[in-house]
Amino acid sequence: MFAQHGLTVTIQLSGVKHNYKVFRELCRDVEVAAVVKADAYGCGLSGILPTLWGLGCRTYFVAHLHEGILLRNRLNSAAVYVLNGLLPGSEAAYRKYNLRPVITSQQQLDDWCRYCRQQGWSGGAALHLDTGINRLGFRLDEVADIADLSARDLACFDLILSHFACADEPQNPRNTAQIDSFTWARRTLCKIPKASLASSAGCFLGPGAHFDMVRPGVGLFGGNPFTAPTHPFKAVAQAFAPLLQIKLHRAGEFVGYGSGTRLEKDTLVGTISVGYADGLPRAVSGLPLRVYFQGVPIRILGRISMDMTLVDLTSVGRLSPQIGDDVEIFGPHRDLNAFARSISTIPNEVLTALGKRASRRYVEDMATADAARNDARPEMFDFVSNDSAGLLEDASGTLVAPAGFGTVYPNPQFSLESSLNAARPEG
Structure with missing residues (x-):
């Protein structure tokens, strides 16, 4: 192993495990998805996925269509939602890669329903409701019209979601207002199976904010999502x-x-x-x-x-x-x-902002990081996170590395069953 120029980012996988379990313990009765946009918040999608999959995470959110395609090339059976909406003419790509667009406007809704009817496609999608951040999504006064869609068109969707504006300030009254608005929308759109409002900070607003699914992002990677300095996450x-x-x-x-x-x-x-x-x-x-x-x-x-x-x-x-x-x-x-x-x-x-040219190296625990930087790397592997190759899931549900991709932590065959067992708390 030769010395390298530039930034070396060491990723502690035990920190990711701890942080995911924090959310799972906090949100016991709902699904804990993972937001892995922007190359898993700069930590490297390819290096992070085995750990999240091994913990039982089966639903992922990305921002861009190409991010969804990269993730699909690594996991065959995960549910993958693309947050930034359906751009004109991209419907076939969502079908080809079995990705789920997050629909944010009437034009996108019309285009997606028409495509699903014409192609007989029922791969799933989400509806984004704007409950107060005033960014992407349908206004609340449009929800009733969505509820009046035909049963066939409503069947195109398996999730409604929204996003907190002020969850980083737990006492902000806007949080309660958004929970109330989303609760009303959830009842109105009751034919759509699942609902999700909370990301990292929102998970700490209590069970009333959890609905059917939470979708933590930066908290998984050790980032503090609050304006206050205290948080329960381990460094990653x-x-x-x-x-x-x-x-x-x-x-x-x-x-x-x-x-x-x-x-x-x-x-x-x-x-x-x-x-x-x-x-x-x-x-x-x-x-x-x-x-x-x-x-x-x-x-x-x-x-x-x-x-x-x-x-x-x-x-x-x-x-x-x-x-x-x-x-x-x-x-x-x-x-x-x-x-x-x-x-x-x-x-x-x-x-x-860490950049794609940074060398990302993965250790189980930071206690091994010093040795890792000195080339004693018994528990390390290197990934090029923007490589077109990636982790693949074979027919038996095992993550494997294609030829030339590198070594998968901690061994070339990533057993889902053994990883899930290892991720369960003792006792």
Whole structure:
């Protein structure tokens, strides 16, 4: 295994397991689906799917049609909903890949029902109702007309859903208003079998918000969905970048683009292999942002460029930093959520901005991550998350890796039965 440029993102699969079980325990009487849009929130769809499938997750949500196709290429029998609606002329693709569009407007409703009638297709779809976020979806005053559709047209749908606007603030009265509106819509559209309102934060609003299915997203991957700092989730992702160069610069010299940072004293400057192409925003250049070397905070110098960032290593010179040593962007000394707060954003944005060129490596537990970064990787596998190949489910329900795809954690044959048994709590 050779050293690599760029960001290395280590994914703790035990964290995903813990977080899924948090939702399953919280929402005991309903189905717990998984939102895996944006390449499983930047954690790598191919690397995450075996764990979620092994936990018994059978329903998935993505944002785009091409994401649904990638997921279908990995799982034959999962129910896959595409959240961003039915674009004109895409009906046949949903049928070909057995995907379920989330219908958001009257035009989409007409197109989908007409296609299903003409083709005799009954693969399922969802209706998106706008209960207050005022984004995608049917207005509540359109629900009665939907209920008057023919039995044949209503049979095209197996789910109604909506989305909270303020679930990150549990005490916000808008949450109760949306629950009441969705409850009314659920009764009105009672011929459609299932209903779903809650995503990660909404799951914590009580059983009245759960309906038949919940669909957590960022919480599965360790992201805090609340405005308050406390949450029950375990960390899933850590990000490190290697040192490319170390140089002593003299007081009065300028560093970085625009010569915007003048050194006030002799400074040991390191260049790390991460930039805005890897999700470290250029806009935070000049802010008092810190990264970590062997647990010690070090400041960023100058402008963040596309592939590189300068850091002040003076305070850690006694630790003898070397080219190739890792610098922590977020991890054990400042987790994902704290890093997101430090750059005035949310963990969703941090994870999904990590970039496709980052190396994503998967460990069962973070206790093995240090050894993994030093090439002792007994429990690791590497995936290229945007590869056209992927995990496939064979006729016996086993996930297997096509030739050339890589090694599937923890072995080439992923037994669903053994994984489900392993995922069950002890006792």
